[in-house]
Amino acid sequence: MEKYIIKGGIKLNGTVRINGGKNASLPILAASILNRSLSIIHDVPVLKDISVMMEILQTLGADIVRKDRTVYINTEKIKTVEVPESLMRQMRSSIFLMGPLLSRYGKVRVSYPGGCEIGPRPVDLHLKGLALLGANIKERYGYIEAEAEQLKGTEIHLDFPSVGATENLMMAAVLAKGSTVIRNAAKEPEIVDLQNFLNGMGACIKGAGTDTIKIEGVQELSCVEHTVIPDRIAAGTFLIAGAITGGRVILKNIISEHLESIIAKLKEAGCKITSGEDSVTIEGSLPPKPIDVIRTLPYPGFPTDLQAPIMALMSIADGTTVLTETVFENRFKHVDELRRMGANIKINGHTAIIKGVETLTGAVVEGKDLRAGAALILAGLTAEGTTVIEGVHHVERGYEQIETKLKALGAEIEKVQVDS
Numbered sequence: 001m002e003k004y005i006i007k008g009g010i011k012l013n014g015t016v017r018i019n020g021g022k023n024a025s026l027p028i029l030a031a032s033i034l035n036r037s038l039s040i041i042h043d044v045p046v047l048k049d050i051s052v053m054m055e056i057l058q059t060l061g062a063d064i065v066r067k068d069r070t071v072y073i074n075t076e077k078i079k080t081v082e083v084p085e086s087l088m089r090q091m092r093s094s095i096f097l098m099g100p101l102l103s104r105y106g107k108v109r110v111s112y113p114g115g116c117e118i119g120p121r122p123v124d125l126h127l128k129g130l131a132l133l134g135a136n137i138k139e140r141y142g143y144i145e146a147e148a149e150q151l152k153g154t155e156i157h158l159d160f161p162s163v164g165a166t167e168n169l170m171m172a173a174v175l176a177k178g179s180t181v182i183r184n185a186a187k188e189p190e191i192v193d194l195q196n197f198l199n200g201m202g203a204c205i206k207g208a209g210t211d212t213i214k215i216e217g218v219q220e221l222s223c224v225e226h227t228v229i230p231d232r233i234a235a236g237t238f239l240i241a242g243a244i245t246g247g248r249v250i251l252k253n254i255i256s257e258h259l260e261s262i263i264a265k266l267k268e269a270g271c272k273i274t275s276g277e278d279s280v281t282i283e284g285s286l287p288p289k290p291i292d293v294i295r296t297l298p299y300p301g302f303p304t305d306l307q308a309p310i311m312a313l314m315s316i317a318d319g320t321t322v323l324t325e326t327v328f329e330n331r332f333k334h335v336d337e338l339r340r341m342g343a344n345i346k347i348n349g350h351t352a353i354i355k356g357v358e359t360l361t362g363a364v365v366e367g368k369d370l371r372a373g374a375a376l377i378l379a380g381l382t383a384e385g386t387t388v389i390e391g392v393h394h395v396e397r398g399y400e401q402i403e404t405k406l407k408a409l410g411a412e413i414e415k416v417q418v419d420s
């Protein structure tokens, strides 16, 4: 078993390059199925979820080569439309295979996807949308099967602006006959990136980034070359690392517009932040000021993926913060672990009331999901003494070599192998 061991209390100082986004890369890799030819994708992060998606594509018959940060995928020889259950269960994003396979081959068979346990994560909106596009869907024996000789453009109104459903339906509609309109679509930057990738291969999509996306079906698609947008959640995490240590951190390769909601909250916490064209600098000052209210919301609201990290910061604020999680049912698994480190947090339904304490203290804790793990690393960076964090495999789903990057900023952090 691997663990992170952190000696806290060091102000971080230096520059970190933010890698291409996990959440942007995953649907884009799945979308490479659509062109039945070559996709060249730059700045694909080296992460567990990405290797699972590449393994799935390879199992389906795609040729994949990674050279450094660029992935070359040729999907000309896809030979099956069934994704093995063992791979489906490894992450939530395996559901992205449905739209492209159904659209391209008229058939798909997958099991229910896995992923972090942050509350129920149904796929009803994905399936409802695919059915509206004309798919005949059967859910039986733990599998979802969908068939349609030719998907047909239609109007889809999402009950909730689900990121994954918007992306899956965009991919499904690209080769459908006629026009599709997705209303109440999610507006996340990763959806704009997917639109740009798909349009790069010849799709005709407009409106990503707004709540109405229009897709005019086309018959054929071709090769594409694309660079994935920077990971705004990793960027937010490193900004909080600067804030929580009272340090000075410069992020390179970011799109500052994507960070507006987190930057606004970190300014409320008393941090000095300056944004350049593709960089941002944070200067933290301790103790952080409390942020009165934080509510997670779909983009451009405060991202649920930064809820746990900002809670770590507010644990040492000079006052009380009320933080409400509105996107996921059960995303407070970090709270008990932060309490072990001395945090004073009360939970009332979906709301956490965080009374800042003067210092956190090192303890043995477990990151039970990806962002919970990140929050505990952040807490460990500020805590007195040594923090041992279990659950490295969750963190590695979404952060590329986080320990190496934090070390380069001056942190005392090691990833160690421990006999379990």
Ligand SMILES: CC(=O)N[C@H]1[C@@H](OP(=O)(O)OP(=O)(O)OC[C@H]2O[C@@H](n3ccc(=O)[nH]c3=O)[C@H](O)[C@@H]2O)O[C@H](CO)[C@@H](O)[C@@H]1O
Pocket: 022, 023, 024, 026, 092, 093, 120, 121, 122, 123, 124, 125, 126, 127, 160, 161, 162, 163, 164, 165, 186, 190, 298, 304, 305, 327, 328, 329
């Ligand atoms: C790979 C990826 O991009 N993951 C992100 C994506 O996840 P994901 O695409 O799974 O998130 P969604 O936006 O779909 O989910 C938001 C909410 O909608 C619900 N829902 C979703 C689909 C559905 O069919 N039915 C339904 O009820 C979910 O249970 C959840 O409560 O957006 C989330 C919200 O910003 C982020 O936390 C994830 O990091």
Ligand SMILES: C=C(OP(=O)(O)O)C(=O)O
Pocket: 023, 091, 092, 093, 115, 116, 118, 305, 370, 371, 398
């Ligand atoms: C919940 C997350 O990812 P996924 O949707 O891939 O589980 C995340 O990135 O925080």
